[in-house]
Amino acid sequence: MQLSNSTEMQTKKNDMPYYQPNNPKSPSAEELNEKCKQIEQSISAAETLKGDNNFLNYIIRKEQVLFSGIYSQIFACHNHQEPDSTLICRMFQTNANIDPLNDVFLKILRFIGRKSQNIVGTYDIFYDQTRRIYLFQELANRGNVLEYLKAGTFVEPTQAIKWAFSIWEAMDFLGSIGVAHRSIRPKHIMLKTNPLSGTMIAKLGSFRDSIIYWNRETGSVVTVKKSPWSEIKFANFQAPESFSKDDGGAFDPISADVWSFGATFFYIIARLYPFDLYKANDIPTVEQEIHHRINSSGALKPEAKKWFMDLLNVDPNKRIRFDDIVNDPWFRSEIN
The missing domain is CATH 3.30.200.20 (Phosphorylase Kinase; domain 1)
Known part of the structure; x- marks a missing residue:
């Protein structure tokens, strides 16, 4: 499902790359079984x-x-x-x-x-x-986004959203083959000069933490074990539900990647992590911090703030679905 221009985006079907039960728009269990089987049974090198x-x-x-x-x-x-x-x-x-x-x-x-x-x-x-x-x-000849920002380069929101669309498309492809990236952050978004147009394009890299999200035996999305809450101060753009105070539980890696996607592009535009890692005592505190930082950002239009609120919702059940990210009116207007 590759989109090359704004016209194609306007006519794109609302296909869902990640599996959703009883939804004909998502890849079927049979399709994911075949792709994941090919990956699992291959030789690494x-x-x-x-x-x-x-x-x-x-x-x-x-x-x-x-x-x-x-x-x-x-x-x-x-x-x-x-x-x-x-x-x-x-x-x-x-x-x-x-x-x-x-x-x-x-x-x-x-x-x-x-x-x-x-x-x-x-x-x-x-x-x-x-x-x-x-x-x-x-070779990504312009390095990664984190290096690019640390060099003092200002990224226009419109440019950042174009990069976001490219990374959304990368995630779109991964979802269709049963893979979750699990480490979306500025350091893992690579920049490269387009040899034809001279513009800078973004590509997703660094798959060291990626997982196969589809369990062929159970025919369902796998869940990932949560990390101790004490590690949230090293969150590295991981969703809040990835951490637990009682050393138990699991989370949905697909929804967590959506949060990481939102956190990454909030950081690129606002130059802020979505919440204060050292004040993150519990989920309500994290939620309050996220709302404060989004609402107080002078780099974001009101419509952009709503988009980020939906992406960075601390409740994965209320977080925007992956396929709806690009259907947001503000996002579409920025791409077009």
């Missing part, structure tokens, strides 16, 4: 020394280090068969403890590949004899 793969076509430029961390490094690279593509190689060391044959993160990336223009494209994934992982992806 190919062997570098296997003769019929593409590994030897990649030239890793180890002198051009783009990132260096404890568990991985990112290098510039080139592929002779992709002369028009600017690529990176993310090399995960063995201490990253990524299983090259069964890691869900890698399986999801391999399945997505380059199927969605709104997700950072994955070209190939390999592993060597030491179980080091080589992840070849497209």
Whole structure:
């Protein structure tokens, strides 16, 4: 369900990418079973020394280090068969403890590949004899949104909403294949210059925390165990219902991703986290903080404030549904 311009958006059917029981507009259980089966039964990575793969076509430029961390490094690279593509190689060391044959993160990336223009494209994934992982992806030449904001760049709300639409489309694609991202935040929205128009486009990246949200055995959406409430001060754009004071319970990852989406774009436009992480004593306090920060933001029109209120509702049962996000009149007016 890819939308390329405003006319297509106006005529787009109200399809629902995430599963909803008894709703003919959502993907069927059979469709999700097939997609999830393909992901689950695939191999995470190919062997570098296997003769019929593409590994030897990649030239890793180890002198051009783009990132260096404890568990991985990112290098510039080139592929002779992709002369028009600017690529990176993310090399995960063995201490990253990524299983090259069964890691869900890698399986999801391999399945997505380059199927969605709104997700950072994955070209190939390999592993060597030491179980080091080589992840070849497209380069987001403008970095991530968090870096972009920290550089002091102001983002016009109209520009932010165009990026939001791109990320919504990425989530739309993920929902149709049974995947929830589980870590939508500014750091994981990558920016790239469109080579044709020169405009800056946004793509969803970093699937390290992504999950398969569909349980083929039960034919239902999985729930995720809540984290201790004490960890809410490290929320990283996670929904309030992701945390529990009694060390129990579970939450719906689809609705939680909707909150993360809203929190991310509120941060981009208002330059504020939706609530004060250190004053978050309970859900009512969080709700009060969210309302205060949205209502007091001078960067938002009244219609935008309503949109964010719907996205950031602390009650997942009252939160706006994913498919209704782009049907909001203000959102549509900004895109068009």
